[in-house]
Amino acid sequence: MLTAVMILAGMGLLMGGLLGFASQRLAVEENPVEVEIQAMLPGSQCGQCGYVGCGQAAAALARGEATVTLCPPGGKALAEALAKKLGIEADLSDHEEKGPEYAFIRADLCYGCTRCIPECNVDAIIGATKQMHDVIAELCHGCAKCVEVCPTVAIEMRPVPTTVTSWHWPKPEPLAAAH
């Protein structure tokens, strides 16, 4: 009887100690889910989700405060991946995929105030004081931050056109009576 009590007590002590040790030594500072989510996000810090950057968006997602469809550049593919990661069901059937866009500066309206230049976090806008500005479309990631600061509303977002080189075949129509 006594032996049994001692053994059990000993085991309890040992395991408690181990657990305590583990919780201290293996402490994780960041939420691992959050880190993983952040790696899935584009990382362009565009802010289209309404958060300051991808890190904050990841944190909100991990806390369950943001919807999986928050990231426009990520599109449907990202929304699906996020739902899977968070283990939630997301109805994406009527999720409207906004195609990629780029900023376009209208020559007739731009007067070269340079206000848009620092807004672009990939340095896609070129121009100097009192000179027409231009956006390098290949670099633009469509965050639209420049649009907001332009005093003459010279910047508009345009859909990236499908060209002969970017076009691909559509998915074949499903079989009419596929049963």
Added chain:
Amino acid sequence: MKIFDLPGGVHPAYRKEQSSELAIRPLPLPKRLYIPLQQHVGALSVPIVAVGDTVAKGQVLCVRQGSFSATQHAPTSGRIAAIESFVAPHASGLAQDTIVIESDGQDAWGELPAPIADPFSVDPAEIIERVAISGIVGLGGAIFPAAIKLNMGQQYKLDTLLINGAECEPYLTCDDRLMREYAAEVIDGARLMARALGARRIIVAVEENKPQAIASLKAAAQAHEEIRVTGVPIRYPVGYAQHLTKMVTGRETPAEHRNAEVGVVTHNVATARAVHQAVRFGRPLISRIVTVTGGAIRQAANLDVLIGTPVSDLVEFCGGFSETPKQLVLGGPMMGQPLPDLAVPIVKGSAGILAMSAAELVESRERPCIRCGSCVDVCPCGLSPMEMAAFIRKDKLDAADKIFVGDCIGCGSCSWVCPSYIPLVQYFNYANGVLGDQARQRRKNDRVKTLSEAHAVRAEQAEKARQAARAGKTAAAAPQSTNEVQA
């Protein structure tokens, strides 16, 4: 010569006899020519002419942008009528930037680069440069800038130049006619290319159903012991570069790798002839041989056509349609694309115009897969089309990717053999398109990430500098005020 066997492949009705005995004829000079800026894989070429300019035949219209691109030349003399968006000879039916030339009817050559007098003693780089400025791309359908492939001798140890005269696509006979009628030019071009590559032997491979072509090439190659002309078994798609390489050399190129890695570079017979013309006469690539055929065309033909000629001119020359075509195809029936419009121009990669009659097309009502496995048997790449298609149908592109849908060459053998008429190859084209988009998007995201991180660092430094300057100013201002007090 030993021919190695290959798995897969099919035997579709070749139907080449409709045009194979028709000698190449020049098409009369068209009134207007439409030269798209993009007729090759790689970067768009940049126009250096303006609307209203007069141009001579052979003059440069647009220059290549970097080496992975191709220059375009004026196919005839005339005036630049427009540089505009015009429907492309492409399944999408999308428009693309195109230079429109109004022909002046003179067809007068401008000044051309001088012929390379003794190409076998000059630096090989000179031949490669000539090929590059002559706008030559792979004419077998790959439209890959030829100069890049000729440069591979720099990177890889090459021993063989394989000249591809297989022409295994049904219906098409343009390469067959070219080999029969211009064998000496093909052989000379091949020797020039081998010189550029530093390859010591040349193999010319032709499908065995073209005995006259084989005979002419053999006669032309007789004096050159480094050249072997060989027949290869009749089976679609033997003409695919990697497969042809395996067949004649026994060397297998791993998927997603270049032939050059096993010491072989392949070029099409028509490309060889274009190289001959560029090196020996300074002539750029401004025309090609096109087969016009199919059950719905009144008179089939093999035509020597200027690049930029509208397809409607070819059809008209062939007497129009004898019945309303059920389907118009650009290229061959296996790998060709639906023709969006008769107004589209012939470009460097257009080998054929096919007007298929209703009788030639199998009425194909798609049915569910019966898992017969025929598609697996015929796939020359050892893939499992039925499984890949099943995944793609359920939008599981990742799963399809894992079983190598990316290795599909789009040969269409599986679709052709499928007893349930499942459009298998369309599924793979679609999946590879989407997977390609995703890969591009990932690359762009990576770049955006790098750029935005660099931007953030710079912004922070600028802010620090500003603060330091402000602090400096306050510090400078402080003693002054002390002075004031003191004063």
